[in-house]
Amino acid sequence: MLCCAMRSESFAARLGGSEPLYGGWATIPDVLAVRALAAAGLDYVVIDLQHGAATEHDLPALTTAIAAAGAAPVARVRHAHPADIGRALDLGCAGAIVPNIESAEQARAAVGACHYPPRGYRSGGGALAGAEPFCVIMVESAAAMADLEAILAVPGVDGIYVGPRDLSYSLGCALDPADPVLRPALERIWEACGAAGKPVGVHATDGATARLYRENGCRLINVTSDVLAVGRYTATELAAARA
Numbered sequence: 001m002l003c004c005a006m007r008s009e010s011f012a013a014r015l016g017g018s019e020p021l022y023g024g025w026a027t028i029p030d031v032l033a034v035r036a037l038a039a040a041g042l043d044y045v046v047i048d049l050q051h052g053a054a055t056e057h058d059l060p061a062l063t064t065a066i067a068a069a070g071a072a073p074v075a076r077v078r079h080a081h082p083a084d085i086g087r088a089l090d091l092g093c094a095g096a097i098v099p100n101i102e103s104a105e106q107a108r109a110a111v112g113a114c115h116y117p118p119r120g121y122r123s124g125g126g127a128l129a130g131a132e133p134f135c136v137i138m139v140e141s142a143a144a145m146a147d148l149e150a151i152l153a154v155p156g157v158d159g160i161y162v163g164p165r166d167l168s169y170s171l172g173c174a175l176d177p178a179d180p181v182l183r184p185a186l187e188r189i190w191e192a193c194g195a196a197g198k199p200v201g202v203h204a205t206d207g208a209t210a211r212l213y214r215e216n217g218c219r220l221i222n223v224t225s226d227v228l229a230v231g232r233y234t235a236t237e238l239a240a241a242r243a
Contacts, residue, residue, distance in 0.1 A: 011044060011072035011094055012134045015158055015199060020214050023074070025205075025225035027052030031065045033226050038069035046074045046222070049088065050099055056087050060128055063092030076138075080106055082113040082121070089114065090126025095134035097161050102143035104150035111135050111156035119156070134158040136201075136220070139189055140166035148189065152196040159199040161220055162189055177212060190217050 014021060023044040024037040029052070038045050045066045047054050054062060063073035075088035076097040085096050098110045112120035114135040135156055139145060140163030151157060164182065165175050173181035186202060193200035194217060201220025204210040210223045 012131065012158075014043070015095075015134055015220075018219075020219050020221055021199075022210075023071075023220065023222045024229075025052075025076075025203075025222055026054070026062070028226045029054035029058040029062065031061050034062050034073075035065040035069045037224075037226060037229075038066045038071035042071050042223075044072040044074050044094075046076050046097060047093070048076045049084070050076050050078045056091060059088065059091035059093065063128065067092070080110050082109075085110065085113040086122050086126075089122070089133050090129050092128035092130070093133070094130060095136065095158070097136045097138060099138045099140065099163065101137045101139070101151065102141055103147045104154050107137050107151045107154045107157055110137065111154060115156065136161050138163050140164075141170040143170075145185060145188070148192050149196075152192060152198060157198065159201065159220060160189060160193050162186065162200070162202040164203055177209065186216075193217075 021043040023046055024042045025046050025048055026034045026037060027048050034045055034047070047059065047062055066073040072094045073092060074095050074097060075093040076099065077084040077088050080098050080100045085098065088096055096114060101107050101110060113122055114120060114133050116122050116124060136159040137151060137157050138161050139148065144151065152160065167185065168175040168182050171181050171185060173179045177183060177186065190200055199219040201218050201222065202213045204213055204222050205225055205228050207223050210221045214221050
């Protein structure tokens with residue numbers, strides 16, 4: 001438990017620094033799969049509880065495997081609900097990426113769910129709970145963008161993570177970093193985070209797109225997901241074998 005706490009503190013401190021942090025997205029609830037992602041040299045591995053196959057039952061084994069391989073286990077929780085957030089932290093996640101946030105009021109509630117009193121209203125007693133967690137808010141709708149500066153001003157919001165697919169749905173544009181509607185929206189988010197002194201990430205699923213985002217100031221940089229990594233590697237090697 002001490003080891004996990006030290007890792008959590010280290011990653012939270014790095015989140016507040018200036019270096020880019022590279023992550024992977026885990027949708028397969030398998031200890032070997034998440035350990036392989038973490039052991040590749042990533043700074044963090046996100047267990048996707050919103051769209052992946054993992055449930056709370058899987059978290060103790062997954063978070064332990066990720067931490068043992070040298071990365072920080074992070075949860076993308078199912079919803080901005082205190083029960084979803086608190087359970088993920090209780091079961092070993094170093095922090096939470098919280099979706100479905102569209103206002104500063106909702107962001108304040110999410111932050112409160114991450115922290116014990118007097119800072120928040122999280123209940124104590126988590127068996128695998130580590131150090132003070134971090135709370136990263138997802139911006140993935142036009143409504144969230146309209147309240148962006150107020151969300152960033154909420155104490156305890158440690159960063160912003162953009163969901164470009166849902167944001168493109170909300171804005172009615174293509175899922176393309178160069179799209180004439182999506183690109184200005186991304187730039188506005190990056191500028192607002194820079195002005196607030198808080199890190200920003202945008203979800204990417206390949207290294208080239210991740211590098212593009214890093215060159216534009218993003219610091220939480222997803223580089224792959226487990227399912228895509230397996231599929232792409234297999235397709236590449238199969239093509240080489242057939243050539």
